[in-house]
Amino acid sequence: MTGLRAAQGPYFGDFGGRFVPEALIAALDDLSIAWDKAREDPTFGLELSGLLRDYTGRPSPITEAPRFARSAGGVRVLLKREDLNHTGSHKINNVLGQALLTRRIGKTRVIAETGAGQHGVATATAAALMGLECTIYMGEEDTRRQALNVARMRLLGAEVVPVTAGSRTLKDAINEAFRDWVTNVETTSYVFGTVAGPHPFPTLVRDLQKIIGEEARQQVLDRYGTLPTAVVACVGGGSNAIGIFHAFLDDPDVALVGCEAAGDGIDTDRHAATISKGTPGVLHGAKSYLLQDEDGQTIESHSISAGLDYPGVGPEHSWLASIGRASYRGISDAEAMEAFALLSRTEGIIPAIESSHALAGALALGRELVEGGARPEDVTLLVSLSGRGDKDVETAIEWFGLTEGGGPGLRGADEEADR
Amino acid sequence: MTRTSGAAIDDARAQGRAALVVYLPVGYPDVATSIEAARTAVAAGADVVELGLPYSDPGMDGPVVAAAAQAALDGGVRTADVLHAVEQVAATGAATLVMTYYNPVLRYGVETFARDLAAAGGAGLITPDLIPDEAGEWVAAADAHGLDKVFLVAPSSTPERLELTAAASRGFVYAASTMGVTGERATVGERAAELVARTRAAGAERVCVGIGVSTAEHATEVAGYADGVIVGSAAVRALGSAPGPDGLAALGELVGRLRAGVERAGAA
Known part of the structure; x- marks a missing residue:
């Protein structure tokens, strides 16, 4: 059992893929290409490692x-x-990379889902650092459980949108973020917080973590x-x-x-x-x-x-x-x-x-x-x-x-x- | 004999007009009424009915359809109810498609679902979160059972992807008029006409336009350049505007107006 580290998606064995509306495919393709280029680019690598050292x-x-x-x-x-x-938390590792990538592909706005609020706080932080507009989707139930993090995100200049659909938790926040993304994909990056979601997110987030x-x-x-x-x-x-x-x-x-x-x-x-x-x-x-x-x-x-x-x-x-x-x-x-x-x-x-x-x-x-x-x-x-x-x-x-x-x-x- | 969506669209075309396609989720407000609603829509002039299979995480739907799906699930609707509804609605003679996110089909068993859908007289599936690239199992099952495969294209689709999607589809290609989720809008996206033209150039035989089409005026406009006009949220809202017969009547009136809108374009 060797060579497991080389797995790159879109499939990991039988798992993975891209089960999303066609409207998002162009954006996911663009993101895949941008990430493939960025991770081979020494300038990007230096910028990211500098931030991880001096900021994180x-x-x-x-x-x-x-x-x-x-x-x-x-x-x-x-x-x-x-x-x-x-x-x-570890969430900052991922968002700094994705925010740098957002700037690199010329988008001006980031959105993210958050459960505990850690990923939302990290995304709001990176957006503040890099001058990006930021909207965070959070289940209403979670905004209650994690009120402190809601306040932190707002202090950092992010808009926090409580999601009232479904179970009002993380899964519903993800649905809402996808709806925003499909509508605003020309200006907006979806800074996905975990190694789930359509390709390339599982690979991209894994690479950054x-x-x-x-x-x-x-x-x-x-x-x-x-x-x-x-x-x-x-x-x-x-x-x-x-x-x-x-x-x-x-x-x-x-x-x-x-x-x-x-x-x-x-x-x-x-x-x-x-x-x-x-x-x-x-x-x-x-x-x-x-x-x-x-x-x-x-x-x-x-x-x-x-x-x-x-x-x-x-x-x-x-x-x-x-x-x-x-x-x-x-x-x-x-x-x-x-x-x-x-x-x-x-x-x-x-x-x-x-x-x-x-x-x-x-x-x-x-x-x-x-x-x-x-x-x-x-x-x-x-x-x-x-x-x-x-x-x-x-x-x-x-x-x-x-x-x-x-x-x-x-x-x-x-x-x-x-x- | 099952009526395919292609036959329904071709018959409308022979009458010199675009087809009218109406979406209604099964189980909203309850299973029996949703079947009655689909029959009402057919009687009022819908050529093709899309029966929605409610799903817990409808990422491509706006508030009206998402709330209706949730209400249907809260009411206990099951996949078997959808197949039952297909049987009832197909019996009217209208082409009857199921619109569904992929996971309920995957869970049912893709081949089994195709078999049972065909047995119920269903024409095929519209799959908003399944792109042809990931659809090998569904394509094989649909081909084995002679079902329509309706995939979506969007304004962001590249020429290569339009070709891929047109080649993979049977029945028609569903063109999303705008970048966004389902829901009523003041105007139909201005990129829709261009998308229809691009999709035809990529080889699609029939292209229908949905998302944001909600009024007779929209229907006339879209019928001027597309093979079919798809109305979802507005129909769901009309049905939900009043309980029982009044909701059904409101739906029938809306579909009648949309049909007149479609015919106006044909006459122009």
Whole structure:
């Protein structure tokens, strides 16, 4: 199983493609051509790497989390700190590239969808930096869950449009953004936020996010002289996961583990575990796994994390799952929030709830490996800490009942850490 | 014998006019009324009926059609209801197409859907989010069952893509009058006439124009240069303007006016 890194789309195995109205094909073709040229162009490369260094603050460090790791069977846990990027998540990696590309092809306006608001904030930031007009579509339900990010986007000069159709979450925001794009495609770039959607987005976003894994692979090798046992990341659409997985695709000894949002539980009907519980179909322009009923109608997903609350997933993940190169597991809201509290208390890092799914996955995986006979000192788990949790404090207050000296969830986390 | 959309358009042409094509989603406001609405449209002069298969994520539809589709889904409409509606409407003798996003067809099974659609007397499919490049399975199934394959072209389509789409289509090519989603507009896109001419030059036998066509005046204008005039949102809005018989009457009046509009162009 080698050469997986070379996959370029439009198809990844049986997944991917372009299931969109003809009206968008010319724009998608133009974008493909522009990206093929830009990524070979040293001037573009220098401009982008300069921004990533001087504006975003790359490379992001890796941080060892020994107190947290006690609850993961005592294995070594390394955090790839995308939370330290400007704007607080990995999303900025992608939007700076796409905004530069927008300027390069002479368009003056960007639009984007957002779930948790991280991609919207990142897009609004890049638009401000580069003087582009910016409209962000966000499900009305999400504007309520992530009011702080709505305010941030407006401060950055973006127009935020609450979407009231359907389930009023990320999938509906994507529908609305596509409607805007098909109408305004001559002036407007759709800065897609994840590795889903029609070709070339899965490839384009992957190319812009793979720096996460490229840096991390080298950092782990430099510091520890070995590759990690497993790389763990949360998967909604899957951009931070592809970003950190990609550099390791052709390292067959490195396990790749995607953590999907299992909401109330993987065996309930309220979750967003697309690969674990979904079936192949077409949504938002690509063939991939999705949550659908027997008539092919999309089923609404559920997760405490707005950024993972999506019934689809990027086609490259569906492919990696189908060939067995990556595995995907469900992490419930409760497991994610426990990991959220634990990392905060043990390491002084408040993670995004999205990233907390990966942390919970690492806790479970570490224990399983040790129970399976691995020596803890031989196991290194590299976790994508894709974003910071400032935006999630409101949710944490509700979950833990943080008004009167801490709730039961936090005491549980304390005991865990001191064990 | 199933009436194809090509035959319906050719018969209209023989009468010296463009064909009138009316879109109505199955299950809006309920399955029985939507079937009655399609019959009403045929009686009032529609040559071709497009029955919409409601879908949860209708990315190419504007607010009127999207809301109707959502209402139909909320009412519990199923793919089987659409096939049932096809049978009922095709029995009127009108060419009856299904307009659908691809995933419900994929989920049903492309070959099985084609078989059941043909058995119900359906003429074929209009596929707004399926381009010929991705349509291998559907094309094979449609060919096996003698179904119309109606693909879309848009003002942004290149000459190469117009040729590809014209060659892949059977029945007619659906020309989107403007860059945008379905919905009523004050004027039909000025690029529509040019797109029709370009699509014909690319080899299309019949080209019908939709998106934004909502009044008799629009119908007259479009019928002056296209082989067919497609009306969707305005028909859905008329049907939804009042419950029961009043909505059906409003739809019948609208379709009658549109048909007169089409005939005016033929007489000119």
